[in-house]
Amino acid sequence: MKLLFTYVFISFRLLYAFPQQCNYTLKGEIKDFHDGKPLVGTTLSLIKDDTVVQSIISDLDGKYIISNVCLGRFELTVSHPNCKPKRILINIEGHTIKNVNLEHHLENLDEVLIIGERQEKGITKATSVQTLKTDVIEQFSDASLGDALRELSGVSSLNTGSTIVKPVIQGLNSSRILIITNNVRLQDQEWGIEHAPNVDLNTADRITVIRGSGALQYGGDAIGGVVLAKPAALATKDTLFGKTLLSGSSNGRGGSVSSTINKGFNSGFGLRLQGSFKRFGDFRAPDYFLTNTGTQQKAISINFGVNTFLYGLEAYYSYFDTELGILQAADFGNLTDLIRAINLPVPEIIEDFSHNIGLPRQEVAHHLVKLNSYFRLKRLGKLSFQYSFQFNDRQEFDNRSFLDDDIPVVDLELTTHNFDALLDIDTVENSKITAGISILFQDNFADPVTEVRRVIPDYEKFGIGTFAGIAYTITEDLTLDLGARFDFTHIDAQKFYISSFFEERGYAIDFADIIVEDFGTQILTNPVFNFTNFSSTIGLGYTINKDIDLQINYGLASRPPNPSELFSEGLNQASVAFELGDLRIKEEIANKIALTLKGSLFNQRLNFNLTPYANFITDYIVLEPTEDGVTQTGRGAFQEFEYLQNDARFFGVDFDATYDINKQLHYKTSLSYLRGDDTERNRPLINIPPANWHNSISYNNSAFKNLNLQLKSETVFRQTRFPNNNFIGRTVEDNQFVDVLVDVSTPPPGYHLLHFDSSIQFNLNTITTLQLGVSVNNILNTTYRQYLNRFRLFADELGRNITLRAKLNY
Amino acid sequence: MKKEAIILTQNLKTMKFLKPLIFTFLLVTVAACSDDDDLPGIINEEEVITTLSVTLTPDGGGTAIVLTSTDLDGDGPNPPTIVGGTLAANTNYTGVIQALNELENPAEDITEEVAEEDDEHQFFFQAVGPNLNISTTYSDFDDDGNPLGINFSLTTGDAGDGTLRVTLRHLLDKFAAGVSDGDITNAGGDTDIEVDYSISVQ
Structure with missing residues (x-):
């Protein structure tokens, strides 16, 4: 574009020698680029040698006429309150017509900040x-x-x-x-x-x-x-700014550093570099160190591209690498070990603090490359394309009995390609229409270097989905949101089964056609699945009055089974139990209805949000204990679970509210309650979060260095509704066999924690601010266990943690 | 230049940009799909003990008693086949353990690997039942002087029936109280094998 202007500019320079004649008219129409509507009240100024010669405002039809214009080269500036101003070089060689399209509706640009609640891309107003x-x-x-x-x-x-x-x-x-x-x-x-x-x-x-x-x-x-999770938009104008966050914590004796730098140019080109590093050693419960719970995380990302009104093109790359230590005391063998670990009041292995991440541990690397572009189409909307590539490399290490510990026990490489095309139509009156197509190709490779049978097999997955949605503003107070999506998924796997398992599950009869080769103790199979899924949403948003909004949402979602649900057939180290998948598992289908009432009272001092919901899931996939409950192996006995499909029902309510006591003191509360039931077996579902109630009181003084003090209270009640998966285990005590009840079901008692957070901000100069913060988690060093922690049977949660934070904006 | 023309140029640019993108995508897809013919290789578990046999030879000579446990489907649904034995009362036996992985061909002798990592392993012998009178003592030790248990001696008392539980622990605390005397209570660690043999002392 710049080149074009330069060319035009040079041509006009040559013509400049003509004698002055000033009886020509310049006229035209100003239209909205977006929907072609005339733009009323546009200011047009004709400029010569940096001096405004004439100024005029467009009429009700968006038209303008400037009379008595001289021959020669001018600059025309066109500006409108809602538009990005435009400068046009113009040559007057006689009566001239110049129509101008302005980029109206700047607020539609995702990249532009809007005051108040911003709508996220892909979500409409009627969605809570x-x-x-x-x-x-x-x-x-x-x-x-x-x-x-x-x-x-x-x-x-x-x-x-x-x-x-x-x-x-x-x-x-x-x-x-x-x-x-x-x-x-x-x-x-x-x-x-x-x-x-x-x-x-x-x-x-x-x-x-x-x-x-x-x-x-x-x-x-x-x-x-x-x-x-959405990153900030790339800068689109000339700027350079950045942010660095530093933190150090007492628990885990580590911290993190994270830095971001943004550079923008007026051409619309922007660049961002971001990186972070995190390192912690063993964390500490109130009474002991949780040996081997250290972590390390490295991440970098680079993002650059051009974003203008008409088009945009961006490239993004990110690398994420994490090393996670897993509590050593939760790593053990059979039922005898499990009973022992449950009965011990403290973990069996407690060592002095260390930054070392030993065994077991996970090492995961994730690469993401993304290319995306958009084009604004006149009188239609926006067309976007995106290609992404992801590579996930997961390695898990454990104590190997007779092999080198540096050989992982799990090594999965998942490669995913995604291509998406999306059309946003925002030119239809009162409507926003979105439609698109999404294509996925995925390849999972289970590296045989582990010398452990692949629980998750090699597979290829192809998926194509198309969707369309409309957000329709019926009246000023009523919005309707409709959406539908259709997905086709094809999975082609190469799975080795233990022959006796293949036989016992009845696969030898039902799936005889998938056998590729019989190796004696193992059978190579080629399971192929095709799933077609339909999903839809209906949302209705109604503004009852200026203070109260009501939203009703209905969603139909449908999920094909995941690899674990289909293919698992062995010991899950994390749960110390056998988990058996089933090739017969079908998709699960959820019907969810949610009501959201949000509003404000007492001159907007009280703001609240109440969301009751119900989720009915047909063929909900759950892990249930098998009929025997226990399986015998050469290593002894293990608890055994299998994936089943039962209908399930969830009823819940989430409530949160804030109250401004005065300008500086604010109170916040939130409450969640949920009941989940297996309606076929008539019993509660496992792992339903217990009711919890959070309260906080905060003091904020913007006049005094933006001082912020906050005291938070977290109350978690005991989960009283849980399925009884307890079983009888046989163990040896005092040289006698005894049958003991192994309690793996009973949730831990409720607990109450207090947390504190504070921050203060210093303006070092006009562009640099420094924010310092101190926070204390679990102030009272309370000993507690969480129901939704897989290690709750073996160790307490973290004790007190003091964190110092510094943030520098520049 | 008219705005429409610019838009047209933009659309052409779109196509220009898209072409290589679509091409790359197809190429990658095709390339990845062509992997289909490569069948994954079979993995025979390296670390499974499918077979544990305990050979007990009477000190005064006579036929050796062999207790066996075989689980050829490893982590599969079939339980191990366990064969116990009959011992003579008030007799000393010399015991030796052999652990095999018969999923490999030829079968791999895991006992050797246990012996190599003797500081990380230990066998335990528990006589379970009120009527079973059996005691064991270790005959082999690691460099720290802690017992290993591949070789041991077994002494029977008066007649009685019960169970002999043989356990192999890995990464245990061999210095914990009682462990060197063969008491498993404080040993900790990971269980590599746990077999209950029916024993009749006559």
């Missing part, structure tokens, strides 16, 4: 969302995504020890939650209950949680919900 903003995310700079999300009501976490934290949305986790980072659906073996999401929290500027399937653009299988 919750958002974590930058300042909250920064408080968790040295923690994980799952830790940060717990700040939201209705979101809890499923932990394996203290470092592996998976988000749980309204009682559902893992494959039932989509995690979208940087507009890409994360493909990182998320089916595994002890596989934490491979996301560096520091890359996110905002995190939005949709408690339901309201973002069909990203997938139709969000039975639980969607987590959207």
